[in-house]
Amino acid sequence: MSFILKKPISHSDIQDVPIGTSITSYGRISRISIMKKFWYLKIRTMYKDDITLIADKSIIKEKPSTYSAIKFEGIVSESPSGNREIKLTKVLYYSSFDSKDLLITPGMSSELLRGLESQRMLDRKYQYIFYIYPRLCDYLRALSKKIGMLEIRPPLTTFSDCEGGGEVFKIVSDIKDFYKRKAYLTVSSQVEEETATQRLSSHTYVFARSFRSDPSRTRFHVSEFDHYEPELVYVTLDQLMDVEEYIIKSLFSYVLEQKDIYDRLVYLKSPVADLKDWSDTKFARISYTDAIETLMMSGQEFQVKPYWGLDLGKEHERWLCEKHFKKPTFVYKYPSKIKSFYMRQCPKIVSVKFGILQVCEGVDLLMPGIGELCGGSTREYRYDVLLAQIKERGLDPKDYEEYLSLRKQGGIPTGGFGLGFDRLMMVITGTKSIRDVVPFPRYYGR
Amino acid sequence: MSFILKKPISHSDIQDVPIGTSITSYGRISRISIMKKFWYLKIRTMYKDDITLIADKSIIKEKPSTYSAIKFEGIVSESPSGNREIKLTKVLYYSSFDSKDLLITPGMSSELLRGLESQRMLDRKYQYIFYIYPRLCDYLRALSKKIGMLEIRPPLTTFSDCEGGGEVFKIVSDIKDFYKRKAYLTVSSQVEEETATQRLSSHTYVFARSFRSDPSRTRFHVSEFDHYEPELVYVTLDQLMDVEEYIIKSLFSYVLEQKDIYDRLVYLKSPVADLKDWSDTKFARISYTDAIETLMMSGQEFQVKPYWGLDLGKEHERWLCEKHFKKPTFVYKYPSKIKSFYMRQCPKIVSVKFGILQVCEGVDLLMPGIGELCGGSTREYRYDVLLAQIKERGLDPKDYEEYLSLRKQGGIPTGGFGLGFDRLMMVITGTKSIRDVVPFPRYYGR
Numbered sequence: 001m002s003f004i005l006k007k008p009i010s011h012s013d014i015q016d017v018p019i020g021t022s023i024t025s026y027g028r029i030s031r032i033s034i035m036k037k038f039w040y041l042k043i044r045t046m047y048k049d050d051i052t053l054i055a056d057k058s059i060i061k062e063k064p065s066t067y068s069a070i071k072f073e074g075i076v077s078e079s080p081s082g083n084r085e086i087k088l089t090k091v092l093y094y095s096s097f098d099s100k101d102l103l104i105t106p107g108m109s110s111e112l113l114r115g116l117e118s119q120r121m122l123d124r125k126y127q128y129i130f131y132i133y134p135r136l137c138d139y140l141r142a143l144s145k146k147i148g149m150l151e152i153r154p155p156l157t158t159f160s161d162c163e164g165g166g167e168v169f170k171i172v173s174d175i176k177d178f179y180k181r182k183a184y185l186t187v188s189s190q191v192e193e194e195t196a197t198q199r200l201s202s203h204t205y206v207f208a209r210s211f212r213s214d215p216s217r218t219r220f221h222v223s224e225f226d227h228y229e230p231e232l233v234y235v236t237l238d239q240l241m242d243v244e245e246y247i248i249k250s251l252f253s254y255v256l257e258q259k260d261i262y263d264r265l266v267y268l269k270s271p272v273a274d275l276k277d278w279s280d281t282k283f284a285r286i287s288y289t290d291a292i293e294t295l296m297m298s299g300q301e302f303q304v305k306p307y308w309g310l311d312l313g314k315e316h317e318r319w320l321c322e323k324h325f326k327k328p329t330f331v332y333k334y335p336s337k338i339k340s341f342y343m344r345q346c347p348k349i350v351s352v353k354f355g356i357l358q359v360c361e362g363v364d365l366l367m368p369g370i371g372e373l374c375g376g377s378t379r380e381y382r383y384d385v386l387l388a389q390i391k392e393r394g395l396d397p398k399d400y401e402e403y404l405s406l407r408k409q410g411g412i413p414t415g416g417f418g419l420g421f422d423r424l425m426m427v428i429t430g431t432k433s434i435r436d437v438v439p440f441p442r443y444y445g446r
Numbered sequence: 447m448s449f450i451l452k453k454p455i456s457h458s459d460i461q462d463v464p465i466g467t468s469i470t471s472y473g474r475i476s477r478i479s480i481m482k483k484f485w486y487l488k489i490r491t492m493y494k495d496d497i498t499l500i501a502d503k504s505i506i507k508e509k510p511s512t513y514s515a516i517k518f519e520g521i522v523s524e525s526p527s528g529n530r531e532i533k534l535t536k537v538l539y540y541s542s543f544d545s546k547d548l549l550i551t552p553g554m555s556s557e558l559l560r561g562l563e564s565q566r567m568l569d570r571k572y573q574y575i576f577y578i579y580p581r582l583c584d585y586l587r588a589l590s591k592k593i594g595m596l597e598i599r600p601p602l603t604t605f606s607d608c609e610g611g612g613e614v615f616k617i618v619s620d621i622k623d624f625y626k627r628k629a630y631l632t633v634s635s636q637v638e639e640e641t642a643t644q645r646l647s648s649h650t651y652v653f654a655r656s657f658r659s660d661p662s663r664t665r666f667h668v669s670e671f672d673h674y675e676p677e678l679v680y681v682t683l684d685q686l687m688d689v690e691e692y693i694i695k696s697l698f699s700y701v702l703e704q705k706d707i708y709d710r711l712v713y714l715k716s717p718v719a720d721l722k723d724w725s726d727t728k729f730a731r732i733s734y735t736d737a738i739e740t741l742m743m744s745g746q747e748f749q750v751k752p753y754w755g756l757d758l759g760k761e762h763e764r765w766l767c768e769k770h771f772k773k774p775t776f777v778y779k780y781p782s783k784i785k786s787f788y789m790r791q792c793p794k795i796v797s798v799k800f801g802i803l804q805v806c807e808g809v810d811l812l813m814p815g816i817g818e819l820c821g822g823s824t825r826e827y828r829y830d831v832l833l834a835q836i837k838e839r840g841l842d843p844k845d846y847e848e849y850l851s852l853r854k855q856g857g858i859p860t861g862g863f864g865l866g867f868d869r870l871m872m873v874i875t876g877t878k879s880i881r882d883v884v885p886f887p888r889y890y891g892r
Contacts, residue, residue, distance in 0.1 A: 004592070004593060004594055005593050005594035005595070005649050005678060005689070006594070007594050007648070007649070008647065008648075026647070026679065026680060026858075027647055028647045028856060045647075046596075046646055046648065047648075065856075067855070067856050068856045069647065069856040069857065069858045071680055093680070093858075093859070095827075095856050095857050095858065096856065097855045097856035098854065098855070101851070101854060101855050102855075118641050118645060118848060118852075119645070119855075121641070121642060121645035121646055122645050127646060130596075130598070130599075130642075130646070131596065133597075133599055134591075134596065134597035134598075134599070137597070138587060138588075138591075138597075141584060141587075142584075145580075145584075146450070147450060147451050148450055148451035148452070148453050149451070150492075150576075150577065150580065151579075151580035151583070151584075152576070152580075152885065153576075153579060153580070153672070153884050153885065154885075154886065155670060155884075155886040155887075155888050156602070156655055156670060157657075157669070157670055157888045169617050169618065169619050169624075170617070170618040170619070170620075171615050171616070171617065171618075171631065172615065172616040172617075172618050173615050173616070173659040174616075174659065175659055175661045175890070177891075178615075178659055178661065178669070178890055178891075179888075179890075179891075179892055180891065180892065185617065192885070192886050195564050195567070196567060196576075196885055199564060199565070199567035199568050200492055200567055200573060200576070201454065201472070201473055201474045201491075201515065202453070202454075202492065202493075203451050203453070208655075209602055209654075209655065211602075211603075213619040213620065213621055213624055215621045215624065223603070223624070224601060224602060224603055226599070232451060233472070234472060234517055234539070243451070381541075402564060405547070406564075408544065408547060409513070409543045409544070409547050409548075409565075410474060410511075410513050410514045410515040410541050410542065410543035411515065411541050412472075412515045412539075412541065413539070438599050438601075439598065439599065439600075439638070439642055440600065440601040440638050441601075442601050442603045442625075444621070444624055444625075445623075445624075445625075445626065446625055446626065
């Protein structure tokens with residue numbers, strides 16, 4: 001037994017269908033014109049091209065309204081100019097969309113449309129974005145498996161707020177002590193994923209929701225986002241960058257090669273030429289220390305003057321990848337002090353300019369137009385070094401007992417990174433605001 | 447460019463590799479035996495079969511411990527009985543697992559292992575379950591697309607607690623008025639999905655996390671679960687059952703056909719013969735009214751005596767599908783009063799036995815060993831009937847304004863169902879407790 005549900009029919013579907021063939025289909029009416037005793041109804045589908053429906057006024061008596069739903073029977077016919085159309089013979093279902101209820105208007109700004117979350121989905125632009133999103137998710141999952149990673153199902157409820165700083169949402173139940181401890185929404189699945197990676201002795205990835213209670217109102221911030229987090233065993237910093245670069249380039253190539261996606265990207269005015277360039281070129285790689293020197297020598301006026309030890313801001317990140325390298329750029333080996341305790345510590349380095357430096361194997365990927373797209377590192381696998389890092393930051397080793405114990409119990413050196421998938425969707429579709437790449441965005445002040 | 451990460455090597459991988467070939471690989475040591483001046487180390491992988499590593503005591507001086515991590519170089523050799531083995535030439539990395547830190551023991555009960563969440567992942571049983579889980583997710587997504595549904599990315603943060611009764615978790619931020627309204631964790635993506643289905647005029651599905659603050663301690667309850675929710679346009683109740691049956695049978699057939707999954711199911715003592723039966727047979731379909739009559743006539747002593755209007759309990763559900771039909775069973779057209787307001791209302795029916803009855807197009811799928819696996823319905827698409835249902839239940843129409851408005855704005859008749867994916871994993875893997883099918887389960891009292 002096989003089972004295929006009917007999608008709305010499109011013009012190209014009946015290109016080669018004999019004239020006179022009878023068809024049952026459905027869709028929304030996107031445009032209406034009148035000619036003599038006929039209605040010409042454009043039926044739009046998010047899947048393929050539009051089709052024209054010709055309805056005798058004896059079948060549809062009153063003027064249909066835009067975005068009305070229709071299910072119909074008809075026969076394939078041909079227009080005088082030789083285009084396939086459908087001549088409507090019967091209306092099986094019709095539900096009108098009263099124009100006074102229609103709040104979206106052609107040419108309305110994204111900002112205004114955002115307030116009309118439900119109706120903006122009638123707009124072709126959003127339909128195309130929401131069409132591309134799952135296609136890209138599927139490809140990313142398939143690619144991850146092809147590379148050799150096992151998908152891990154993480155919990156979104158966590159019992160540690162260590163990682164998130166103040167940026168965590170609390171979970172509260174009306175039922176007293178539902179969980180025995182305080183519960184939070186996850187900001188990253190890294191801790192659980194590292195556990196799985198270690199215990200299973202396998203490359204893994206997580207592709208799940210993460211949450212940040214971050215009161216930023218920029219076009220890059222949502223409070224709920226799709227987080228792609230690979231974790232690889234026995235990986236060096238260079239290999240980690242290789243994998244990261246390979247995955248992102250593969251995604252770029254994929255959307256350019258898939259005609260259905262490519263056509264929609266062109267409609268969305270996506271920077272397809274950039275995606276092509278980036279998928280062909282080797283990403284830039286620069287150490288943090290060299291990046292700081294480059295920024296200092298740039299002659300560029302930054303709001304925050306660069307110095308060794310500075311946590312790079314968006315202005316520095318974007319200058320590096322947009323003005324200097326003009327392509328995606330890895331910055332690696334950051335000062336230990338500005339990065340997380342779990343990153344692998346490097347031997348001290350001596351710089352003529354900056355003196356003796358303590359860096360770690362952290363690596364960020366900067367993307368033109370966006371700034372930081374991925375953050376990652378190899379992980380500190382030496383128990384004593386990890387413990388010292390925790391203490392040095394004034395953290396309580398008790399809160400990290402389980403994490404520390406992984407190092408003692410047949411611990412494996414691993415490394416991984418996190419990619420904000422919604423931001424990647426911005427890059428690929430050329431969408432200005434992250435709030436426009438998902439149907440129901442959640443953000444500060446929503 | 448292509449990129450494949452190394453998985454641990456298995457016996458079958460080197461079956462045809464010439465003797466003397468040099469190999470670099472890694473893994474965890476699952477068993478150690480000594481013979482003369484050699485260590486025999488079994489390396490286990492969750493992917494394929496085990497391999498034996500032979501290590502000269504001059505290379506590994508102290509006795510290795512179980513579950514230690516090793517990365518090695520070696521050459522392919524042959525045992526006296528003709529089996530391929532690897533003769534170790536170099537240890538590239540070794541990290542011991544001190545036996546005093548090993549808390550899991552062979553034959554330990556699932557209950558005890560659950561308290562050792564991290565270490566139980568060393569056990570082959572869990573490794574196999576966690577291997578099958580993403581394989582099944584991928585298949586379900588691919589199948590849904592093949593059938594013709596678009597994947598919708600739902601928000602997990604919702605602003606309405608209408609649907610969940612008391613069973614919702616609240617989301618709280620330290621930042622004052624992070625969201626302008628009260629925020630909750632979603633119990634079902636149905637509302638947002640119906641919106642998308644309507645606006646996009648497309649069959650859709652959601653496969654995402656849902657949360658229930660339900661203080662049940664049974665082996666069927668977790669507070670965080672994977673929820674598969676298709677929503678189909680212009681679907682009748684019969685078609686909805688057809689699709690549901692097709693999807694579930696396809697999943698059963700898939701796990702039986704895929705050798706890697708099948709082999710692991712056999713190891714897990716999954717009821718593969720039942721899965722085979724169920725994938726070949728037509729599921730039973732019985733109306734609620736007939737089901738009640740059958741229960742009343744059964745001669746079976748139930749804790750709660752069946753009567754028309756009763757919300758079926760697990761004892762009734764399981765008797766119907768396990769004792770009576772002995773296969774998966776749809777029960778459809780429930781009394782309107784015991785089902786949700788959004789289900790499509792049927793014309794009144796007259797029963798000789800029960801009188802005049804008001805039922806709706808709700809349908810549950812009962813699964814042997816589990817009880818309810820799916821709940822669904824066609825949706826009430828008539829504005830006035832929907833409004834009356836809302837009022838009749840004492841609900842405030844204002845809370846449902848957006849949902850109601852979909853019916854007025856070119857509303858399409860739709861129908862859908864929700865499947866608890868973790869419960870389906872219990873059925874397929876033959877796992878007794880839902881807490882054992884995911885690596886980090888969340889539940890009441892955790």
